Amino acid sequence: MKPFIVLICKIIGFILRKFNKGSAYPGSLALKIDENIFNYFKMPKITIAVTGTTGKTTISNTLTAIYKHAGFKVANNTRGSNLKAGILTCLIENANILGKIKADVLILEIDERYVKKVIEYIKPNYFIINNLSRDQLARNGHFDIVWEDINAHISSDIHLVLNADDPLISKFSLYHKGSVTFYGLSKTIYSKNEPALNTLDLVYCPICNKKLRFTYYHYGNLGNYECSNNDFKRVKPDYEAKLVSDSSFMVDIVEIKMNSTSLYNVYNLLACYTVASLSNIPKEKTVEAINNLSLKIKRLDIMTVDNKDFILLLSKNETPISYNQSLEYVSKQKEPKTVVIGFDRISGRYNLKDLSWLWDINFEMLNDDSINKIICVGTFAHDIAVRLKYANVIPKKIVICLSSDEMLKVIKKHSLKRIYCILYFDVEKKFKKMLKQEA
């Protein structure tokens, strides 16, 4: 029966792809016919799973490039979904009808809430957990729940690859009986004595409940921490990056170039370097692959219309740690500017209207003389405006626009040459369309 299910689902997947429908349908159909179908697949020698609040797709794409460059055949799910049916779809697509994955290396990014549902079937050799922070709380509840779910499903035969700088991640090593390798970033010129977020997730020792002492913060609650009882601290990473410039870092004795200047990108690339090194890929190959990377890692997305530059910063709602980095980026740009913020839906996944996350983001960073106006757009424009008010943004700088026409008028009238647009997917799409029509 199972070979038949795989065959049927492969054919359906093939047809869907022909029509450019990258969906998780083959996987969900297979599960409907046989809920034990996951057991059927035989994984290749190198199987890598990746999870975390941010960086999953970048890591999977980069690892794919590295192993391909080293001459391996690679299968991954970066085109599809990272939930249960999506991962199964990837397996079906890449397996023969006997369930054997026809690749040397399998790289799977897994949504952090779905690790518990798939990890026992995937049995990865390496499991990268890049970071965890408050994210989509109207779905996830909170980060402890996500942590517990993952921890309960890591078997001791899995080699964990953990971010040493994130206490919530290194906490996994306290309970894991198998191998652990740590990666981390040493102190940089950007390290701060105070956190940039005022609501941090884990700042108490998971063993003795004493407050952790941070000697510096990179961002969020990533940094160098230790418990005063010495029960828990940042361990010296096996692979420690040293920031050389805004666009490169050193690890071992090699220099790795980044095509995005954000610190979180160091972790993404370093995680890849670590796993490549553990699986004996020659250093040169790894570095070449990363440095030649032609991946679509987010660069600045700029549209110029009527001699005005619109810098589009796609920002995911409900993930304060990354939203905050968009704001930090804007506040670092010293030139006079206008800011546009907005979203129509809070989540693409559910219809709940939880607005509490707005208060976990430091909109205070936008209380800055170089900003002339902050234009609030989308369904929740008023709620954004209220948040800005309590971030002490001068009231006359706050403008609310509900319709696209109004927004266009306001932008024409008030905006300066540089316009930073912090938008969710839905508004970004409309916004780009509107700008194209204007151009």
Place this chain on the structure above:
Amino acid sequence: MKFTIAYLYYDLLNLYGENGNIKILKKQLEHQGINVSIKFLTIDDELDFDQYDLVYIGAGTEHNQKIALKHLLKYKEQIKEAIENDKFFLVTGNAIELFGKYIYDKNKKKHKALDIFKFTVKEEEFRMIDEAIFKTDLIDQEVIGFQNQNSVIKDNLKYPLFTVIKGIGSYPNSTKEGIHYRNFYGTYLIGPIIGRNPELLKYFVRTLIKSKNPNFKFKSFDLKLEYEAYQHFINKFYRDIITIN
């Protein structure tokens, strides 16, 4: 006039943007010309309830809640006395559970709480997450907010703050929620509640100030944005929320 707010367990019970309640109160009290000082306090600090005009505690993870509870229990008698003497408490999210008799956690372990109100808390296997629309006698406007919690209070509430129009309330399908006893205001609602409900904010700020000076001359509140946000939400989503299920 000077006003001191104790923000208890700011680094442990800090989920769901609840720090917004503090930012909002500070700005609104300052708008009335009051000098506001905020004390950020946590388990390494000594508490002295005589020094605070208002005590605020917000939502946290179940784990952090127990850490905070252990510390707070040392002050059980002082807290009881403070509440009986009309000290203001604003307690949101699962922080309300600290003031009951017991919390039974997921592993059925019983945690002694402050025993100020006679209810017990049970942590469920599932999480309850939903929109909320409540009503209270304190103001005319219905109260909007959100709930995201693991636990329920199934005892009859002697001093409920809200009637549930829609939402989880104290437990799924309950009709009453929260506690209003003297100047103690407690609710599972997150939002932040006074950020999303301008009438409630106004009521709360007025009551706070009047407790210190009954003849206080209030400046008019500048809550235009807040009223617009509230009204926009009601216009756009009220019917949907009410009719779901």
